Amino acid sequence: MGSFISETSNYLFVITILLFLLSDVLVFNNSFNKSVKDIINLSQVILGIFLHAIGYITLLIRSDDIRYFFFFAFQEIIILAVIMIYHTLYPKINKTLLYNMFFFLFVGSIMLSRLKFDLALKQFIYELVILVFSFFVPYIIKRIPSLDKWYFIYAGVGISLLLIVILAGRVVNGSMLAFRIGDMSFQSAEFVKISLVLFLASYLANYKKAKNYIFAIVIALIHIAILVVSRDLGSAGIYFMSMIFLIFVSSENILTILTGAIAGLGSFTLAYIMFDHVKVRVATWLNPWEDIRGSGYQLTQSLFAIGTGGWFGLGLLKGMPYSIPYVSEDFIFSAIGEEMGVFFSCSLIFLYLAVILYMFKLAKSMKNDFYKYTIYGFGVSLATQVVLTVGGGSRFIPLTGVTLPLISMGGSSLWTTILMFSIIQGMVLANEAEEPVEEEEEEDEI
């Protein structure tokens, strides 16, 4: 039985994620009544737990380390409890969004446990802390109706957080910003993804005239400039995309995107001319094999991992993910490809896409522009993050070194993403509580 499960685990992973994708497509479609939807949602929980179980059984059998069993059981109990608390506190919570979030967390916990047990344990504790905190988020959103007037606070908090790190922080990995409080290192750039979107969403929801865009752009550019100076090009890219797309959704003018694309390419060219580290990144992207032991090391090891893993992967614990530097943070997608296979990792790409499209769909159903822009902005921010990390590790675009949402190791990244999900939950709940305005007929095909 054990051999059977561990040898077939990679096929089971693929089947599970494909079924989960299918369930998403079904549930996004509004044509089912509530009881059918509930059944589909229930099956999503089961699929998530199934994937989680297969992963830990495989790890247990291949490593003979009994801790995997206890850790799995511990996680299951806590997460089921969290789900129950959510349902008790907020009976109308959006189950689809919640279960999708847990599915990603399960994939992450399998991969991190495989990389290093202690790492996964630490990450789960971070997860627990933020999940408990997120119980209150929907309540706060509902209770404080003036959140959409706080734009100066969002901007102030964001810029101060970034500045604190410049003044008091230290450089990690050459390009990451963090400051320490006790044992935890806070990466401001992560949390500011939220505050920046909140600033833009609230400001643009209140001021819709074209001349107001200038102020919004200036504030956003201050954020971006600080990141460029501190060499965090990945986060700068994410902020830039949030800015362009939020102005686009508010102005409804397609020219915004074109202008943004030109400005983006222009500033990238400028960065290329000005900074040597950008030149190296681009050269490595164009030909990673040139300096296989030097600047091309990370990317070639990542390509070795994906290529050696092949369609169905080498199997958990059977690859060499540690040959890739920063594998648990920036390159976890390649480690997933190596051991769980490209069928699985590509399905994961589409699962991210599905969730992001679902966020867009939720954004469209908001009656209030602040909610609409915020949810939409989080979707754009997450989508950009996925493109940067997956595309960077697979040589689709130059490497920027960002994390894979909900899967990579890192407290700040995890907290930011879970916060985004719970803010969306809160807004969806608050939206339903509001007086129903005329229902706009909207459908979305996935």
Added chain:
Amino acid sequence: MKYDLKDDLKHLYRHLKNPVNITGLLFAAVFTAMALNIVLYLMNHSYEDINNSSNNRAVMLAKENIRGDIVSNDGTVLATTRIVDGEEVRYYPYANLFAHVVGYSTYGTTGVEQIANMRLVTSNDTLLNKIENDLYGSKDKGDTVVTTLDVNLQEVASKALGVYKGAIVVTNVKTGEILVMVSKSDYDPNTIDTDWESVIADTKSSCLVNRATQGMYPPGSTFKIFDLIEYIKEHPTDYDKYTYTCGGSLKYDNGKKISCYHGMSHGSLSLENAFAKSCNCAFANLALSFDRGMYASTLNTMMFNEKLPLELEYKKSFVEIEDGCSDSTLVQSSIGQGTVLMSPMHLNMVTQGIANDGMVMTPMIIKRIESSGGDSVKIYNPSEYRRILTKEEADIVTEYMRSVVTTGTGDVLKGSTYEACGKTGSAEYGTVKGDSHALFTGFAPMNDPEIAVTVVIEGAGSGGDYAVPIAKRIFDAYFGESYN
């Protein structure tokens, strides 16, 4: 209800006008492209990339699986792994015969063992077998690499070369499949790890070098093929009007002199005769008339001074001809002497291209990959590499190469039923006058060529006397089956 296209379009327009939907479509496109990029990478480039000595996963997989077999084009085992006293031992049943081309994996990797390393250590065994292996604690068997090599022809070629040092390459003209690759001196790959010290101590024989791809030989008169091609290109309509009277030697560049082989004087010659009899003076005289810049670019097209599409380790061929090069360089090169150097494999590729109406095929050594159970994992298809001649030019060169056999230095092949074409060469080397490598490169049959054969014998003497008879034994063996 009546279907109304206009309504539908209106609906679609309204849908597309929504910025949120536009954003969704944009990201959907980018995500799909990103996934597609990974899928295409895996399908097209990943193998060449991961079969890299910097990829430590090969070492890891080699420990995990039993190294797979390498077999010939008819499935005869050329390399396998045997379990001796509980230990895995790599075994080469033909010992020295395929030493260079199949290579070894016991002391580093070379040959097919190297280029297919990742394949051999990866197991695509069936799931059921893998579960069974897991249960019994045994290892999975790596994939089988099916090569294009022909055991019978390889044996004939190796025997024909005998005790001489040198190289023989035989390829399929239509597909570029390598049927034979012999290199001597050789060694026994079964014992290379224990013999290593003595093998590298013996610097005289250089037996580790695969002379077929890494051997750099002066091509001698086989280089006249390139002179002929250049002359045809420069004189497309009246190339056959060229005549020359050979007096046994030619003076050029104030007092320098070249002679025909063994001081022979060929008398009055047409271009075809000069080629068939391999008159040095006639071709040196021809070369002096060339546009040197153009000749240099022709030679470039013929893959001189550039990379070959070969996965096996090889050396780039070298020629010094360029725009404004000296008369001396030009004359010496035109008869394949001086600084010009070629590998036997390169000469064979050009020959194959001529025989294939001017199209060089990418040389193939691996035909397909199978799981140890025989299921197909990957099939390699022949691919065109480069057109070096138009069909018309190839036809003319073929005709001239045929007259080498019918009226010239390749007359050993004259009586054969398969109508061989070719060019001989005797390339002087070293300082002692008269010491020469014997060369022949050719193909058969003339009208619908099947195989291209290239023979280089070190220090044997003239190509016509020594290399052509060896080529004949290979042609005989190949056509003996299909012609009788």
